[in-house]
Amino acid sequence: MLMADAVKNIEKLKATFTNVTSEIAKKIVGQEDVMEQVLVAILCDANALLESYPGLGKTSMVKAVAEVLGLKFARIQGTPDLMPSDIVGTYVIEEKDGKKIFKFQKGPVFANVILMDEINRATPKTQAALLESMQEKQVTVGNQTFPLDLPFFVLATQNPIDQEGTYPLPEAQTDRFLLKILIGYPKMDDELEIVERYTRAQEIEQLKVLLSGDSVRLLQKLTRQVPIANDIKRRAVEIVAKTRSVPELIEYGASPRASLGVIMAAKAKALIDGRKYVSLKDIEEMAFPVLRHRIVLSFKAEREGKTPDDVIKELLK
Amino acid sequence: MTAIGSLLEEVRYEMLKVVVLNAFLDSAVFFLAALLLLSVFGMGLLVPVILSLAFLGVDIARRWRRFSYRAVEERNPEIREMLRTAADNKEDDSLMAHALFTDVMERMRKVSSGSFLSLKGILAKVGVLFVLSVVVVGLAFFNVSIQKFENPLAGVGDRIGSLFGGGGHANETAPDLQQAGDIYGEPSIAKLGSEQVGITLQQSLNQVDFTNVQQADPASADGLKDYPAGVSAQASQAYTGGLEDINDRKTAAEYSQQIRG
Numbered sequence: 001m002l003m004a005d006a007v008k009n010i011e012k013l014k015a016t017f018t019n020v021t022s023e024i025a026k027k028i029v030g031q032e033d034v035m036e037q038v039l040v041a042i043l044c045d046a047n048a049l050l051e052s053y054p055g056l057g058k059t060s061m062v063k064a065v066a067e068v069l070g071l072k073f074a075r076i077q078g079t080p081d082l083m084p085s086d087i088v089g090t091y092v093i094e095e096k097d098g099k100k101i102f103k104f105q106k107g108p109v110f111a112n113v114i115l116m117d118e119i120n121r122a123t124p125k126t127q128a129a130l131l132e133s134m135q136e137k138q139v140t141v142g143n144q145t146f147p148l149d150l151p152f153f154v155l156a157t158q159n160p161i162d163q164e165g166t167y168p169l170p171e172a173q174t175d176r177f178l179l180k181i182l183i184g185y186p187k188m189d190d191e192l193e194i195v196e197r198y199t200r201a202q203e204i205e206q207l208k209v210l211l212s213g214d215s216v217r218l219l220q221k222l223t224r225q226v227p228i229a230n231d232i233k234r235r236a237v238e239i240v241a242k243t244r245s246v247p248e249l250i251e252y253g254a255s256p257r258a259s260l261g262v263i264m265a266a267k268a269k270a271l272i273d274g275r276k277y278v279s280l281k282d283i284e285e286m287a288f289p290v291l292r293h294r295i296v297l298s299f300k301a302e303r304e305g306k307t308p309d310d311v312i313k314e315l316l317k
Numbered sequence: 318m319t320a321i322g323s324l325l326e327e328v329r330y331e332m333l334k335v336v337v338l339n340a341f342l343d344s345a346v347f348f349l350a351a352l353l354l355l356s357v358f359g360m361g362l363l364v365p366v367i368l369s370l371a372f373l374g375v376d377i378a379r380r381w382r383r384f385s386y387r388a389v390e391e392r393n394p395e396i397r398e399m400l401r402t403a404a405d406n407k408e409d410d411s412l413m414a415h416a417l418f419t420d421v422m423e424r425m426r427k428v429s430s431g432s433f434l435s436l437k438g439i440l441a442k443v444g445v446l447f448v449l450s451v452v453v454v455g456l457a458f459f460n461v462s463i464q465k466f467e468n469p470l471a472g473v474g475d476r477i478g479s480l481f482g483g484g485g486h487a488n489e490t491a492p493d494l495q496q497a498g499d500i501y502g503e504p505s506i507a508k509l510g511s512e513q514v515g516i517t518l519q520q521s522l523n524q525v526d527f528t529n530v531q532q533a534d535p536a537s538a539d540g541l542k543d544y545p546a547g548v549s550a551q552a553s554q555a556y557t558g559g560l561e562d563i564n565d566r567k568t569a570a571e572y573s574q575q576i577r578g
Contacts, residue, residue, distance in 0.1 A: 225413035277402035
């Protein structure tokens, strides 16, 4: 009986996600794909790397997502002088009852959703501090370890232009991001709507909180439980393995972590679409954001002007 | 067995029925085609039947090996990918798996087993069966024969039949032709000449054909009591398979009586 009730609740999931996306859409015009991919990363309990030009609403989107999901949001701006302690926190001297004691001052990393703007402008040491917290879900300062608030999600952004004075993330580190999400310029109609919406009213409508940290964690658990057929699982692994067997297009292919990523992302996509099983379409759709930052194109492919997405498209044929 | 387990068993059973039906139709087409072809070579019914049964067995095995839930899904797009996901995860006890099983069972109720069949395919096979049947019956009815056909497999049917103890005639005693008259007919109406005559006795599709044989003219007969020594017939080829049918032998006997006058 308990199982039957729980199954009935699963039926309501699609409506929940529809409400979440329509609530976020109150602030963000268009960019449905990006919104969906951000949700996919959150459901997979993973992190995402966002690449876009400035002024495309990255911060607003992540803020809106955190707000609707009832999660604590923090933003860090990557600069060359940003120190690890600026992210994870540091010990400060506090005077209490006439005594001076060291007290740990938590950094912005102690939030549920972190927007790390222009991660490639921070030094590798600072990047490493953030990447460690992404991986371990905890930070160590001095000889003390502090667990991070769960759910924990980092959305790091980087600018595809103006690479001077940056510290590009090495492949080994980009591999830790489940997805690389690309944001393009909005369509004409969407841009008109943005102009209309943000030049009239001073205050944009307050967003409703639809979920909570606990319900997000429950959804993350359900995401792992989404069943997948054996042949679809095999197809996902084949796609990833193929990246390692086409030297004429790809110099370095994706690791088995990418196979895990494709399947997990496809499960989350299925859940968002209100399905209880993974479709082949989910795998093929999710192959792009999961693989595009995990493959290094060959000189020949680059010379031909191919992008990672072009190569992935060829692999999917 | 769980509810989803029994549902999957039911689907497999339905698919088995579809496989058997398709294989049966294919075998029927194969049988008629084989019957038509082999009758030209003078083979009986036994060989096509054996070949068709073998074909049926192989076809069922081949089709069943190729069976997958994907085939069921292709016919029913509304359960696309659900069924095989449920089949692959039938042992899964998670909440999502149970939600999937509930969904699959609900949708499968709306799926009829008839949708597993390809109506076009079945109609095409039935059409071919009809055409072949008409051709076979037509050949039998109009007694069509391929007169000049050199039968390379003459006697093969009988030999195969005899292996199974069937009605072959390989060991049957040849007609007793002791006297010259048994071969050339009544000496009193024979006219002797020095010409060498080639006679072909050939049987095709139940018809005996004697070529190059003309009725003797009693007026010009030599009126012999018996054939002189030295008159002989020599067989260049033996053919016994054509005598297997009792009706043929009767016809031959009647004809023989007729030419004897």
